[in-house]
Amino acid sequence: MTNDPLNMITYSDQVRVLVAVDCIIFGFDGDQLQILLIKRGFQPAKDQWSLMGGFVGKKETLDGAAERILFELTGLKDVYLEQLSAYGNPERDPIERTVSVAYFALIDINTYKTQISDRYHAEWFLINEAPSLIFDHNNMVEEAQKRIRYKAALHPILFELMPTKFTIPQLQNLYEQVYNAKIDNRNFIRKVNSTDLLIKLTEKDKSSSKRGAFYYTLDKTKYKAKFQSFLNFIPNPENLIS
Amino acid sequence: MTNDPLNMITYSDQVRVLVAVDCIIFGFDGDQLQILLIKRGFQPAKDQWSLMGGFVGKKETLDGAAERILFELTGLKDVYLEQLSAYGNPERDPIERTVSVAYFALIDINTYKTQISDRYHAEWFLINEAPSLIFDHNNMVEEAQKRIRYKAALHPILFELMPTKFTIPQLQNLYEQVYNAKIDNRNFIRKVNSTDLLIKLTEKDKSSSKRGAFYYTLDKTKYKAKFQSFLNFIPNPENLIS
DNA sequence: TTAATAATCGTTAATTTGACGTTTAATTTA
DNA sequence: TAAATTAAACGTCAAATTAACGATTATTAA
Numbered sequence: 001m002t003n004d005p006l007n008m009i010t011y012s013d014q015v016r017v018l019v020a021v022d023c024i025i026f027g028f029d030g031d032q033l034q035i036l037l038i039k040r041g042f043q044p045a046k047d048q049w050s051l052m053g054g055f056v057g058k059k060e061t062l063d064g065a066a067e068r069i070l071f072e073l074t075g076l077k078d079v080y081l082e083q084l085s086a087y088g089n090p091e092r093d094p095i096e097r098t099v100s101v102a103y104f105a106l107i108d109i110n111t112y113k114t115q116i117s118d119r120y121h122a123e124w125f126l127i128n129e130a131p132s133l134i135f136d137h138n139n140m141v142e143e144a145q146k147r148i149r150y151k152a153a154l155h156p157i158l159f160e161l162m163p164t165k166f167t168i169p170q171l172q173n174l175y176e177q178v179y180n181a182k183i184d185n186r187n188f189i190r191k192v193n194s195t196d197l198l199i200k201l202t203e204k205d206k207s208s209s210k211r212g213a214f215y216y217t218l219d220k221t222k223y224k225a226k227f228q229s230f231l232n233f234i235p236n237p238e239n240l241i242s
Numbered sequence: 243m244t245n246d247p248l249n250m251i252t253y254s255d256q257v258r259v260l261v262a263v264d265c266i267i268f269g270f271d272g273d274q275l276q277i278l279l280i281k282r283g284f285q286p287a288k289d290q291w292s293l294m295g296g297f298v299g300k301k302e303t304l305d306g307a308a309e310r311i312l313f314e315l316t317g318l319k320d321v322y323l324e325q326l327s328a329y330g331n332p333e334r335d336p337i338e339r340t341v342s343v344a345y346f347a348l349i350d351i352n353t354y355k356t357q358i359s360d361r362y363h364a365e366w367f368l369i370n371e372a373p374s375l376i377f378d379h380n381n382m383v384e385e386a387q388k389r390i391r392y393k394a395a396l397h398p399i400l401f402e403l404m405p406t407k408f409t410i411p412q413l414q415n416l417y418e419q420v421y422n423a424k425i426d427n428r429n430f431i432r433k434v435n436s437t438d439l440l441i442k443l444t445e446k447d448k449s450s451s452k453r454g455a456f457y458y459t460l461d462k463t464k465y466k467a468k469f470q471s472f473l474n475f476i477p478n479p480e481n482l483i484s
Numbered sequence: 485t486t487a488a489t490a491a492t493c494g495t496t497a498a499t500t501t502g503a504c505g506t507t508t509a510a511t512t513t514a
Numbered sequence: 515t516a517a518a519t520t521a522a523a524c525g526t527c528a529a530a531t532t533a534a535c536g537a538t539t540a541t542t543a544a
Contacts (some may be wrong), residue, residue: 009285009337014297016258019330019341043251055256062330062341086328086343088261088304095251099261099304099341101328153472169491187533189492194531209490210542229480230395235532238471411522429502431523436500451521452511477501 018098021065022053022137024084024144025074027109027124028161030170033177034109035130035141036073038120044095045134051141052122053100066103073122075113080106080160084144092136100136104144106160127177145178152178153234155227156197159218167205167213168192175233181240195231197222260340263307264295264379266326266386267316269351269366270403272412275419276351277372277383278315280362286337287376293383294364295342308345315364317355322348322402326386334378342378346386348402369419387420394420395476397469398439401460409447409455410434417475423482437473439464 025036037049052073056065062083071077084102092098114122125131127145132138152158158174172188192198199219204212234240267278279291294315298307304325313319326344334340356364367373369387374380394400400416414430434440441461446454476482 011260011297011338011340014260015300017261017298018253018256019259019261055253056259056330056341058257058339059332061332062328083327085325086304088298088307088343090301090303096253097300098253099298099343101330101341167491184534185491186493186535191532204541206541209540211489211491211540212542213491230478232531236472239533409522426503427522428504428524433501446510448510451509453509453520453522454511455522474500481502 015097018093018096019056019062020053020098020100021056021062021069022051022100022102022140023066023069023073023081024051024102024104024141025070025107026104026144026148026161027107027112028174029109030163030166031173033127033161033174034124035127036112036122036124037130037133038073038122040134041118041120044093048134049131050134051102051137052120055098056101062101063103066101070103070105072117073115074105074107075115076107076111080157082147084140084147087136087140089136100140102140102144104147106148106157108161108163110163149178149237153237154230154232156195156223156231156233159197159223162218165201165203165215165217167208167215168198169208169213170205179234179237179240183234183240191233195226197226257339260335260338261298261304262295262340262342263298263304263311264293264342264344264382265308265311265315265323266293266344266346266383267312267349268346268386268390268403269349269354270405270416271351272405272408273415275369275403275416276366277369278354278364278366279372279375280315280364282376283360283362286335290376291373292376293344293379294362297340298343304343305345308343312345312347314359315357316347316349317357318349318353322399324389326382326389329378329382331378342382344382344386346389348390348399350403350405352405391420391479395479396472396474398437398465398473398475401439401465404460407443407445407457407459409450409457410440411450411455412447421476421479421482425476425482433475437468439468 027034027036038052039049040046052069054065054069056062066081067077070081081103084104086099086101088099090097109124148157158178161174162171168189171192172183172185176183197219198216201215201217203215205215206212269276269278280294281291282288294311296307296311298304308323309319312323323345326346328341328343330341332339351366390399400420403416404413410431413434414425414427418425439461440458443457443459445457447457448454
């Protein structure tokens, strides 16, 4: 058995490629689901719209790079961030082969403060009004939406988007945007209440109705405990119709 | 607005890293759930057990690399293969930084033919009897198992592991291994029948009982049509107890 | 004071789930 | 040859969930 010292072994004849992280950042302002995009002030594809991204640093993990990129654009840490998929089509970046690991983030837009940069200009778009993006970024956004639709049907992932206090009609509105479908409000309330994840406040939001809707906050302990369970918010997404 | 020609733009000062694909290959022989591992006849970690993997080629997609690696080890194409996750800890490979994109495959062991190689030696292991693996491969296997448990609860993914004809008790046995739990056979039969995915054959398998159990085959058309639906084979995995 | 309306509570039938009882087909044993 | 055995298959039932609605209520605006 050969027993070469570690420093003698090398991976010769193999291609090294760039590895990037791109972030699909969804936000909710209490009314509309939006996506945060940048207009690039740098090459390649200068002046075009794209996801926020960046190369993975020498000593950085993938998750670490995603957190850094998200923080750079939003000033936010400790928000929901999940790896979506790795994209490795050799032609996806025309400048040089780059494998991109996409992450998606869910943030409460109220906590977002525009970060000034001379390298790009960031803007929130309604999902349906977003401009076309460079490379395979449109595809990434679509797959992120699919993932969110899938996961939100089972787990309280959309609660991550809500402001600290919110009403159930607001939450329902978000679900309706995500699924592009009308949801029965009576069944929705019953489902949400049955999960026992929300704490009812005494205050009401009277901005959207005469009667007003009670504010709720997330019970973070129960949220964490029950997140992995099948809570079946949308038991059968196929049945939903626009 | 600058308008540099494409060939003038470069990504300078960025790190290029190796990109590999590792495959977690699960198989079922009609009786036991197993995992296919290799004993490495090459450096690094020569003579140790690992997942089958390889570097992504110059003009290869990630999916393409995964298919190639799976084919090299099993001689199989067109089997269930899904991207699990990208792993990018800078220290995960002690020789040189390598980002690995892990895929998991589900195969019917009866279709597997040992592929001769002088670079490694492949062997099937019962999940619980598998040796410890190099790098972060143990973690990959664990995460693949989690993914399969999650997905099998909702979708008929485990059917991918079954032989062309199989009995419902065999299928139940596979579920019991995946969840490491006893499942009520009466409820299981009812659930499987309600999905209408199986075609009952006239022949019986008498190897495991006096009465014999009817063979079934997968209705591939219905399988494809219903795969994405929530079929709820295991409506509440948390309730299962070993 | 009344009309209007979103928010909330309630009802009902159909379906699904979880737990468990019973019958059956075929082999093995007496 | 009859009886015992046993996994497979079929059946039952209460509780929970779902889907589709109806009815009430709190508040504001007319």
